[in-house]
Amino acid sequence: MYHEAAIDGDSQKGMFQNSNCENYATTYREVYQRRLLESPYAALGESALEAVQNSTKLSQLIEVWAMIGAQCADPPASQEVRNGDSVQSSLMGIPLKDMIKSIALEAVCRNWAGSPEDFTKLLERLYQTADIREQQLIIRVLPLLKFQEHFVRIATEAARTNIVPVFSALALGNPFPQAHFNENQWNQMVLKAIFVNCAIGTIVGLHERHNSSLAETIFQYISERHSAQRSVPRAVVELCEQALSAASLLQLNAIKPALLQE
Amino acid sequence: MRYIDPHIHVSSRTTNDYQRMHAAGIVAVVEPAFWLGQPRTSVGSFQDYFSSLIGWERFRASQFGIRHYCTIGLNSKEANNEPLAEEVMEILPLFIVKDGVVAVGEIGYDDQSESEDKYFRLQIELGKKFKKPILVHTPHRAKKEGTLRSMDVLEEHGVPPHLAIIDHNNEETVREVLDRGYWAGFTIYPDTKMGKDRMANVVQEYGSERIIVNSSADWGVSNPLSVPDCAAVMRERGIDEADITKVTYQNAIDSYAASGQFNPSDWEESFSYDQAELMEGNSVLRGQVPKSSAS
Numbered sequence: 129m130y131h132e133a134a135i136d137g138d139s140q141k142g143m144f145q146n147s148n149c150e151n152y153a154t155t156y157r158e159v160y161q162r163r164l165l166e167s168p169y170a171a172l173g174e175s176a177l178e179a180v181q182n183s184t185k186l187s188q189l190i191e192v193w194a195m196i197g198a199q200c201a202d203p204p205a206s207q208e209v210r211n212g213d214s215v216q217s218s219l220m221g222i223p224l225k226d227m228i229k230s231i232a233l234e235a236v237c238r239n240w241a242g243s244p245e246d247f248t249k250l251l252e253r254l255y256q257t258a259d260i261r262e263q264q265l266i267i268r269v270l271p272l273l274k275f276q277e278h279f280v281r282i283a284t285e286a287a288r289t290n291i292v293p294v295f296s297a298l299a300l301g302n303p304f305p306q307a308h309f310n311e312n313q314w315n316q317m318v319l320k321a322i323f324v325n326c327a328i329g330t331i332v333g334l335h336e337r338h339n340s341s342l343a344e345t346i347f348q349y350i351s352e353r354h355s356a357q358r359s360v361p362r363a364v365v366e367l368c369e370q371a372l373s374a375a376s377l378l379q380l381n382a383i384k385p386a387l388l389q390e
Numbered sequence: 391m392r393y394i395d396p397h398i399h400v401s402s403r404t405t406n407d408y409q410r411m412h413a414a415g416i417v418a419v420v421e422p423a424f425w426l427g428q429p430r431t432s433v434g435s436f437q438d439y440f441s442s443l444i445g446w447e448r449f450r451a452s453q454f455g456i457r458h459y460c461t462i463g464l465n466s467k468e469a470n471n472e473p474l475a476e477e478v479m480e481i482l483p484l485f486i487v488k489d490g491v492v493a494v495g496e497i498g499y500d501d502q503s504e505s506e507d508k509y510f511r512l513q514i515e516l517g518k519k520f521k522k523p524i525l526v527h528t529p530h531r532a533k534k535e536g537t538l539r540s541m542d543v544l545e546e547h548g549v550p551p552h553l554a555i556i557d558h559n560n561e562e563t564v565r566e567v568l569d570r571g572y573w574a575g576f577t578i579y580p581d582t583k584m585g586k587d588r589m590a591n592v593v594q595e596y597g598s599e600r601i602i603v604n605s606s607a608d609w610g611v612s613n614p615l616s617v618p619d620c621a622a623v624m625r626e627r628g629i630d631e632a633d634i635t636k637v638t639y640q641n642a643i644d645s646y647a648a649s650g651q652f653n654p655s656d657w658e659e660s661f662s663y664d665q666a667e668l669m670e671g672n673s674v675l676r677g678q679v680p681k682s683s684a685s
Contacts, residue, residue: 186483186484187483190483190484190487191487192502193489194487197488197489198650212670239488255486256437256441257437257441257481257485258445259444259445259448259488259489259490260445260449261489261641262488263445290446290449290450291446293449339500370466
């Protein structure tokens with residue numbers, strides 16, 4: 129399997145869209161419903177959906193978001209999803225206020241009568257003018273959206289951001305990159321996750337999308353860390369070994385006894 | 391001792407400043423949107439600046455254990471570029487409604503031109519529409535006249551004084567600002583505006599009601615520790631601790647409270663930070679030794 133990915137990493141892309149994104153969407157909606165009903169904000173959730181029913185403009189959606197923001201006093205839960213050990217628990221960590229906003233966005237997308245290109249423009253503008261928490265919720269809800277294949281540019285922006293919570297919203301517990309990133313985009317995201325010290329075990333598709341090019345770059349990273357006498361997470365070493373060339377594997381094995389592992 | 395700096399342009403400051411501010415007890419800052427020294431020539435520059443106030447800078451501050459809030463507005467200097475000002479007015483509502491935006495500001499007069507007057511008034515109306523307090527920048531030149539005029543205009547537009555902060559006061563303006571019921575901000579600068587000793591005199595003379603100390607530190611000669619430094623001078627001068635707390639902490643909270651976006655619980659509870667989580671790579675820490683709030 130890893131060998132195939134090594135030959136053509138891009139062929140893996142898309143294959144997971146219908147399964148993982150759909151499962152994620154189902155779980156997301158379930159978690160949302162459950163949390164909403166347990167909260168005092170069920171009516172707010174409904175009125176938000178009503179309010180966006182005929183929204184076709186950015187300003188309308190932003191007004192609805194402002195209403196949700198003003199009325200939902202949900203204390204911010206953990207802003208980061210990096211420690212979520214499953215999709216479900218990471219969804220539980222999203223502030224309810226943000227989940228309501230994301231479901232309103234999803235409704236605008238579902239009811240969209242215009243072209244996917246026009247919706248993409250709206251979503252990109254929304255993302256560009258969003259605050260940190262809003263950017264996270266946009267990224268978390270991407271796998272639920274219609275036309276999601278058009279939103280790769282937004283996702284690559286999130287993959288490049290220096291704002292770690294936003295990056296984590298994409299990289300961890302989110303099936304979107306696995307379904308839509310090409311090999312280069314995928315590899316850069318995983319490398320960045322390693323660099324900013326995320327728990328890479330929560331990257332959806334980590335093993336399915338692994339490839340030899342990524343393994344070689346991770347090996348360079350391990351070697352660099354070793355030279356600097358810095359430690360490397362065990363999970364990173366294990367991932368690297370999975371698709372490494374024989375020559376590099378020999379080198380890795382040579383430094384491994386002295387390598388500091390966490 | 392905990393402090394709030396309710397007016398500081400931290401985007402222009404270094405990580406070293408953030409570390410010193412945290413060590414000195416500053417728990418929260420408000421960064422008003424202002425000009426950048428270099429005039430902007432397109433609306434995109436404004437958009438990216440506003441985005442950084444609710445995005446990157448908020449994150450950057452959080453890495454040093456400081457809660458970051460901002461105000462959104464078109465500053466008076468750049469209100470003089472009318473075609474651009476029109477475009478900026480269109481995007482302001484996208485940002486004013488965001489979480490963590492505590493006021494419309496800083497707005498007001500610089501040259502006291504017609505154009506400045508027009509956009510000051512339009513933005514006062516935005517503040518009313520979105521139920522945000524107004525942060526008023528008073529001019530460097532013709533300060534007294536500009537300050538009085540700013541309050542006249544606020545009154546013309548029916549803004550209750552408790553919803554407006556008149557900033558950069560001095561001995562010449564403080565009496566009237568307080569008498570008319572506004573919050574009075576004072577900026578402690580090393581050479582211009584107010585000095586620490588003069589500030590202590592003001593508190594001794596006028597008390598601590600509705601008086602707020604800030605640093606307005608930016609890319610010019612200024613001091614991001616002005617608030618704690620000024621508190622130390624007031625303490626030496628024997629000013630009551632309760633009064634010091636009001637002018638360096640509590641009044642800042644009360645003045646922005648109407649926005650619904652400035653709550654002590656944000657920094658009192660559940661705001662621990664751990665820079666180790668963000669070390670290396672592309673965080674701003676780049677290999678320096680992480681610090682934890684627990685240590």
